[in-house]
Amino acid sequence: MNVPGLQLARVSKIFGSSVAVDRLDLDIAEGEFISLLGPSGCGKTTTLMMVAGFEDVSEGSIRIRGRHVENLAPEHRRIGMMFQAYALFPHMNVAANVGYGLKMRGVAKVEREARVKRALAMVHMEAFADRSPRSLSGGQQQRIALARALVVEPDILLLDEPFSALDRELREELQHEVRRLQQELGITTVFVTHDQEEALLMSDRVAVMCAGRVEQCAAPAELYARPATPFVARFIGRGTLTEAAVLEAGANHCRLSCLGREVQVPRPLPVAAQKTANVFFRPEDATLRTSPEGAGAGLSFEARLEAVYFHGASSLAELAIIPSGERAFVDCTALSRHAALTTGETFTVDVPADRIHLVPLKP
Numbered sequence: 320m321n322v323p324g325l326q327l328a329r330v331s332k333i334f335g336s337s338v339a340v341d342r343l344d345l346d347i348a349e350g351e352f353i354s355l356l357g358p359s360g361c362g363k364t365t366t367l368m369m370v371a372g373f374e375d376v377s378e379g380s381i382r383i384r385g386r387h388v389e390n391l392a393p394e395h396r397r398i399g400m401m402f403q404a405y406a407l408f409p410h411m412n413v414a415a416n417v418g419y420g421l422k423m424r425g426v427a428k429v430e431r432e433a434r435v436k437r438a439l440a441m442v443h444m445e446a447f448a449d450r451s452p453r454s455l456s457g458g459q460q461q462r463i464a465l466a467r468a469l470v471v472e473p474d475i476l477l478l479d480e481p482f483s484a485l486d487r488e489l490r491e492e493l494q495h496e497v498r499r500l501q502q503e504l505g506i507t508t509v510f511v512t513h514d515q516e517e518a519l520l521m522s523d524r525v526a527v528m529c530a531g532r533v534e535q536c537a538a539p540a541e542l543y544a545r546p547a548t549p550f551v552a553r554f555i556g557r558g559t560l561t562e563a564a565v566l567e568a569g570a571n572h573c574r575l576s577c578l579g580r581e582v583q584v585p586r587p588l589p590v591a592a593q594k595t596a597n598v599f600f601r602p603e604d605a606t607l608r609t610s611p612e613g614a615g616a617g618l619s620f621e622a623r624l625e626a627v628y629f630h631g632a633s634s635l636a637e638l639a640i641i642p643s644g645e646r647a648f649v650d651c652t653a654l655s656r657h658a659a660l661t662t663g664e665t666f667t668v669d670v671p672a673d674r675i676h677l678v679p680l681k682p
């Protein structure tokens with residue numbers, strides 16, 4: 320049987336009267352890269368700090384490669400860490416910084432030097448071994464911090480917003496580099512970020528957190544296509560979420576009344592015997608037209624154009640659904656190329672029935 324790289328079972332963290340992490344369950348496979356993603360204050364860093372041992376758990380258990388670590392000091396957990404602040408020792412040169420953890424573990428000098436050299440080579444910084452960290456750029460310092468985390472050959476790598484102080488280009492370069500190394504080494508990794516693009520780009524799976532709990536943990540494409548809760552639907556990417564009344568619930572379809580129109584969706588309700596359902600669709604699954612005539616089969620409604628966001632390769636329309644005023648987002652790349660889209664004007668939005676995803680109601 321495969322032992323998971325990291326297991327959190329009903330882990331809670333309570334600070335005084337406030338619950339920062341609330342009975343969190345997470346199983347991370349050996350060699351997997353998982354991101355903890357969520358809004359500020361949802362408990363991402365606290366979760367990581369409990370895994371690292373810098374915060375005690377209030378309740379629950381944490382196992383690294385099957386080994387309980389709740390009562391182990393951080394230095395005995397076999398973890399490597401990298402933070403937003405590089406936290407390099409300014410009075411030591413790069414090689415000494417990278418080798419520090421090995422020295423503390425009593426690794427002999429010859430072996431230490433060989434391992435430091437290997438770790439610096441991994442991050443393409445061999446030529447900088449004798450330099451002072453102060454003489455390095457932010458990106459170079461972060462590479463050294465990564466070498467320092469990896470040199471101890473940890474069981475898991477914990478990364479807390481390690482790129483957030485870097486400019487876009489460097490950030491992308493390091494995202495790529497970290498992912499390459501992580502895959503080459505096959506090291507189980509937990510990555511904290513509030514940047515969803517970064518999380519979707521880098522991870523095998525993303526755990527979306529809200530108020531101390533994991534709302535959904537899934538592969539990036541799954542999260543995007545099939546958000547499991549209204550929070551995830553709103554948080555990941557752009558989308559339109561609206562309620563519908565259930566008229567009929569079949570084994571392979573359901574009939575809904577949504578935005579003043581009946582629509583038959585070719586899938587069952589996510590939870591049986593609901594009276595209402597959450598209808599959800601992505602901007603690229605809907606189309607916008609100027610004429611109100613000739614609705615196709617599917618969902619169709621009128622909305623007022625509020626804004627057009629030009630992204631270069633694509634354009635996104637933000638609309639207010641008439642009459643409720645709920646937000647709708649529709650890709651308008653094609654339409655905007657041959658028609659002037661004037662804000663304040665009314666458009667018809669069409670969504671084919673098979674592009675409608677039904678998000679479970681909040682339990």
Ligand SMILES: Nc1ncnc2c1ncn2[C@@H]1O[C@H](COP(=O)(O)OP(=O)(O)OP(=O)(O)O)[C@@H](O)[C@H]1O
Binds near residue numbers: 339361365366513
């Ligand atoms: N040492 C502490 N004492 C009291 N409350 C704390 C402490 N550390 C964190 N908290 C609270 O716990 C909650 C979760 O904080 P945490 O830093 O884990 O969130 P986060 O998701 O990492 O947020 P951010 O993205 O802003 O870093 C917050 O409400 C925070 O105020």
